[in-house]
Amino acid sequence: MNLKPIKYLFLIASLFILTACNPDLLKYKLDPDFGSLEQLAGKSEIVAVQVSDKRTKQPIPTGDIKLAPMEDEATILNKRLIEQLKDLDYKIINKPLLADLAIMMDINELTVSIQESTFKSTVKANSVFTLTIRRNGEEWRKIFRAARTQEVANPVNQNDATGVINQLLSKQLSNAFSDPALMEFLSKSAQQSGL
DSSP: OOOHHHHHHHHHHHHHHHHHHSOSEEEEOOOOOOTTHHHHHTTOOEEEEEEEEOOSSOOOOOSSBEEEESSOHHHHHHHHHHHHHHHTTOEEESOGGGSSEEEEEEEEEEEEEEEEOSSEEEEEEEEEEEEEEEETTEEEEEEEEEEEEEEEESSOOHHHHHHHHHHHHHHHHHHHHTOHHHHHHHHHHHHHHTO
């Protein structure tokens, strides 16, 4: 009995199973924590929120595995920011000029990529956004950059990508909303308005 054809069939079947286990597209979920919002909003009662995607074009995946968000990133960040402000009992409106405090965030870059190797893979996340705060006719603006790299065991799954991007964004957003220069701006603004 010739075993060579059986060996080749076994090898082909093994390769098929391995490639079938490696999805063409992983979906990650954005669910960051916006720390320091209570300190940011202060005594303002009416808050406007606006998150915009200002990327010139959608990023081209550079990793071995293609990644995509489950929902539009600007929409989900806007929604999460509003939810957390509502939990703090602020009234939310969609017109920045009529609000006591306007929070505007422009996404300049937001990417997740995965580089595969034999036993471990590397998940890389990058985020750049511009935060603009308006209060009492005054405006404060700053660009925030962050990057995170983490090794994970194979096979990589959507929880790995989700965890890395949300850890990155939660830390970056917390740092942004508690930035000393922003706190100084809000303090001066409150003194001018007599709050």
